[in-house]
Amino acid sequence: MYSEKVMDHFEHPRNVGEIENASGVGTVGNAKCGDIMRIYLDIDENEMIRDVKFKTFGCGAAVATSSMATELVKGKSIREAMQVTNKAVMEALDGLPPVKVHCSLLAEEAIHAALWDYAEKHGIKIEGLEKPKSDIHEGEEEEEEEY
Amino acid sequence: MEKLIYLDNAATTKTAPEVLEAMLPYFTENYGNPSSVYGFASKNKNAVNRQREIIADALGAKPEEIYFTAGGSEADNWALKAAAEAYEEKGRHIITTKIEHHAILHTGEYLEKRGFQVTYLNVDEDGMVSLKELKEAIRPDTILISVMFANNEIGTLEPIKEIGEIAHERGILFHTDAVQAFGQVPINVDECCIDMLSASGHKLNGPKGIGFLYIRKGVKIRSFIHGGAQERKRRAGTENVPGIIGLGAAAARAVRTMKERTAKEEELRDYLINRVLEEIPYCRLNGHRTKRLPNNANFSFQFIEGESLLIKLDRKGICGSSGSACTSGSLDPSHVLLAIGLPHETAHGSLRLTLGEDTEREDIDYVVDSLKEIVAGLRAMSPLYEDFIKKNQKGV
Ligand SMILES: Cc1ncc(COP(=O)(O)O)c(C=O)c1O
Numbered sequence: 390m391y392s393e394k395v396m397d398h399f400e401h402p403r404n405v406g407e408i409e410n411a412s413g414v415g416t417v418g419n420a421k422c423g424d425i426m427r428i429y430l431d432i433d434e435n436e437m438i439r440d441v442k443f444k445t446f447g448c449g450a451a452v453a454t455s456s457m458a459t460e461l462v463k464g465k466s467i468r469e470a471m472q473v474t475n476k477a478v479m480e481a482l483d484g485l486p487p488v489k490v491h492c493s494l495l496a497e498e499a500i501h502a503a504l505w506d507y508a509e510k511h512g513i514k515i516e517g518l519e520k521p522k523s524d525i526h527e528g529e530e531e532e533e534e535e536y
Numbered sequence: 537m538e539k540l541i542y543l544d545n546a547a548t549t550k551t552a553p554e555v556l557e558a559m560l561p562y563f564t565e566n567y568g569n570p571s572s573v574y575g576f577a578s579k580n581k582n583a584v585n586r587q588r589e590i591i592a593d594a595l596g597a598k599p600e601e602i603y604f605t606a607g608g609s610e611a612d613n614w615a616l617k618a619a620a621e622a623y624e625e626k627g628r629h630i631i632t633t634k635i636e637h638h639a640i641l642h643t644g645e646y647l648e649k650r651g652f653q654v655t656y657l658n659v660d661e662d663g664m665v666s667l668k669e670l671k672e673a674i675r676p677d678t679i680l681i682s683v684m685f686a687n688n689e690i691g692t693l694e695p696i697k698e699i700g701e702i703a704h705e706r707g708i709l710f711h712t713d714a715v716q717a718f719g720q721v722p723i724n725v726d727e728c729c730i731d732m733l734s735a736s737g738h739k740l741n742g743p744k745g746i747g748f749l750y751i752r753k754g755v756k757i758r759s760f761i762h763g764g765a766q767e768r769k770r771r772a773g774t775e776n777v778p779g780i781i782g783l784g785a786a787a788a789r790a791v792r793t794m795k796e797r798t799a800k801e802e803e804l805r806d807y808l809i810n811r812v813l814e815e816i817p818y819c820r821l822n823g824h825r826t827k828r829l830p831n832n833a834n835f836s837f838q839f840i841e842g843e844s845l846l847i848k849l850d851r852k853g854i855c856g857s858s859g860s861a862c863t864s865g866s867l868d869p870s871h872v873l874l875a876i877g878l879p880h881e882t883a884h885g886s887l888r889l890t891l892g893e894d895t896e897r898e899d900i901d902y903v904v905d906s907l908k909e910i911v912a913g914l915r916a917m918s919p920l921y922e923d924f925i926k927k928n929q930k931g932v
Contacts (some may be wrong), residue, residue, distance in 0.1 A: 399847060405917045420881035423677055423860060423869065428918040444919040446881075448860070452917070489872060522667035 392483040398453035398506055403460050408441040413501025417521060424451045426499040428459065430505055443499070450489035456459050457481050458496035463487065467507075471517055473500060494503045498522065539853035541899045545739075545831055546688050546716060546890035547857060548566065551782065552741040558785040559743065562778040570775050572765065580777050594791050595733065596724040596749060598912040603636055603749045603767045608715040608736030610760070611749035612639035615711045615732045617679045618757035620647050623911075627677025633657045633665055633694075634875040635687050640713055641871070657683075662824040663876050665691035670702060671718025680709045685717035686734075688925050689859055689888055690823030691832025693721065699730030709755065713746070715739055719790030720798060720829055731755050731864050737779065741893070742786025746779030793893070798830035804900055808889065809831050812905045821872060822886065831891040836873070836882045839921035840914040846908040847889055854903055859886040881920065 391399070408429035417426035418425040424447030430439035445455040458478050462470040480486050481493050485493060502521040508514060542550075565908065568577025570584055572749055588599040605611045620630065632644055634656045644654040655673045657665050658694075665683055665788060674681075683702045686693050703710035711732040714723060720738035725733060736747035751770075763772025809821055818838040836847070841856030849856055859870025860883070868874070870884035878886075889903070915921040 396847075399844070400851065402917065407922065416919060420884070423880070423884040427922075444917050444922055446839065446918045446920045447841050449847045451841075452844060535857050 390486055391453070394457075394483045395450060395453040395485065395517060398456040398482065399449045402443075402452055402456040404442050404456065404463065404482065405444065408442050411442075411503075413503040413505070413507025414522065415499050415504070415506055417498040418447070418451075418500050419422050423447060424492065424495060426451065426455050426495050428455070428499040428503040430462075430503045430507060432467065438462050438467070438470055438483075447492065447495075448489070450480070450485055450492040451495065453482055454478050454485070454492045454496040455496065455499065458500055462500055467504060467515060470500060470504065471515065474499065541854045541902065541903060542894075543836060543889040543891060543895065543899075544855045544857050545638050545892040546691075546829075546888065548738045548744065549627050549741045549892060550894075551738075551743055552789060554789060555742055555782050555785040557781040559778040562608055562781050566777070568841070570777060571764065580775075582913045583779050584775055584777060585920070587780050587787075590784045590788045591748060594718075594723075594787050596726050598753065599874045600768065601750055603717060603755055603771050604775065604783070605749055605771060606745050606776070607638040607738075607747040608637075608734050611734035611736070612637070612715075612759040613643050614712055614749055615642065615734060615757070616643045616647065618680060618760055619709055619711065619732070619755075620652055622757045623679035626654075627675070628652045629655070629675050629680045630680045631655045631657065631670065631673050631678060632682045633684070635689075635692075635872045636682070636684055637658050637688055637713060637715070639682070640682055640791065648820065659692075659875050660749070661877050662827075663687055663822075663872070664827070665694050665699065667698055667702065668750060670699060670875055674702075674706060674708065678706075678708050680711060682711040682713065684716040685712045685723065686721070686829050687823070687872060687900060688716045689870055690876065691716075691890075692824045693717070693827045693830035694830065696730070697728045703731075703788070704729040708874070713751075716829060719787065719794070720831065725750060725752065728917045731807075732757075737783040737786055740786045740790045743779050743782040744782045746776055748783070797893050801893070801895070802830040802896060803829060804891055804895055805833055807897065808891075808900045808904065811900070812907065815904065816908055819911075820882075822876060822878070829890075831895075833887070834886060834888045836878060837885045837887065837911050838882060839918045840911060840923060842884055842886050842887045844870075844912060844914055845885070849887075849903075852902075852906045852910075854906060857888045859888070860884045886910070 406421050408431050411429040411440045412432040413430040416427040417533045429442045433439045443455045461473045475497040478493045478496050549713030568580050570581035588602045591602050592599040700710050709731045713734045715736045718735035731752045733750040738744040758769045761772045820836050822834040859873045873883035
C-alpha cells in the first residue's frame, strides 16, 4: 500500500519530539478524524529554522508526512519553508495512496500553523501565510453515492 | 521462515487440509453438472445433497431448508430484499441493529430508498441489543427482524433466543446473520425461533465464496438469482460443487471439533485479555466480557491510532485488524465502536485480535510483549498523550 520511503519514515521517523520554549508551535487536525499533527519550530534571529520536532497521532501516512515535512524545512529560511507544499512532501515520499493525500495537506498545514504562531509571537507578518484552518477536513469531497 | 502469527480469523480462516482434500476431486475427475441426467454427473447431485444434510443437522433444520449461496453477503442480501418484497403487502417496516455487518446495513439503506422503513436498534456499552427497545420498536406493519448472532468486530453474542421468541409471538419473520457464529457456538433454529439464517464457508476453515441461507419451510420468500431450477428454484446457477463440498466438510469438522477447539480458544482469549488489560495502561476491552465469541478480543488503546498499530504489528509478523477510519478509507471509525458509545478518538485506536485453532500460548505471549512495546512507542510520539501527561502533571 505504501512506498518504501513512506514505510522508512513511518518506521524511523525523523525529528520526533518536543522543543522547550519553541519559537512557534502549531497543532492541526482533530482526533475525531483520526489525525493530529503538532510541529515545534526553533527559529534563530536570522529567521532560519534551526531545529524542528513533531508529534503525530495518526496513520502510517500521517507519521511519514510529518517526518518528511520536518526534514524539508530543517535548516531552511522561513521563506523557503513557506515553499514546502503538500505536493513537495508527497513527491519526496514517492507518492501516497489517494485516500491518504489529506495527510500531506495536514503536514503543510502544521508547518504553516507553527509559522503563524511564530509570527504572532514576534508581531511580524510572513508573506503568503494565512491563518491556519482549524479543521483540514473542511470542504473535503463527499463520498460518491452508491447505486 | 519469517514468523507469522495470524490473529485475524474473523476476517477469514485457512482452509483446513481435510476440507481441501474433500474438495479436490470435484475440480478434476468429478466435474459433472449436478443437473445432468447421466450417472457420472448425478453423483454430484447426491454429493451436494449430502452437504445439505450435514449443515441441516448442525442447525437442527431440514436439508431442504438449506440454500447454497455465494457467501454470507449474498445470503444477507437475499434474506432482507426477498422478505421485504414478499411481505410488503403486510407492511413495510423492518427492524435491525446499528452494529450489523455492512451486508445488512447497506441492504437496509437500499430498502429505505425503495419505500421501506428501517429501525436500527441501539446497543448498550457491551454491544448488546435491548429487548425492551426491540419490543417498543415493533409496529403492526413490522415484517422482519434481523439481528446478528454474534458481532464480527467486538464478538458480542446477542440474546438470539429471546429475540426469536419475541418475533415468533408477534408473527414477525426473524433473520439472523450467523456468519461469525456458525461453527463457533451451538445453534438450533427451532429453539431460537429463527426463520432465516446466513452463514459463510470461509469463517470456519472452509473455502471463500460459498455460504448458505437457511429458510424455514413455509417462509415464502422468492428467488434472488433467477435462472435455472437449482436449489428448489430459489437460487439459480450451476452449483459451485467444490465449494459446497468444502462448506459441508468444514461444517462437519467445525461441529466435531467445536467443544475442544472453543474451550482452548476461550482460555487463550481470556489469557490475552487479562494480560493486555493488566499490563498496558489506558486501554479497554470492547464487547461483552463473557458473552462473546470464544476467539474474539477487541481493545482500544487511548492516544494512538489503529492503522499505525497494525503496520507495526505487521512488521513483527502479527496480523490483526482495526476499526480505525484509516483502515476503512473513510473518515469515520467503525460504526460498531461508535454504537457502543466510544468517542471517535478511542474508536480510532482499536485493535481486534481473533484467535484460530492453531493459536498457542506462546503466540499470545509474543503478541502481548510486542504490543506493550509498540503502544509505548506510538504514545511517545502522540500529541494527545503529551497533552494528557502535561495536564496530569499540572494537576498534581
Ligand atoms: C457478520 C458478517 N456478515 C457477513 C459477512 C460477509 O460474508 P462473506 O464474506 O462470505 O460475503 C461477514 C464477513 O466479513 C461477517 O462477518
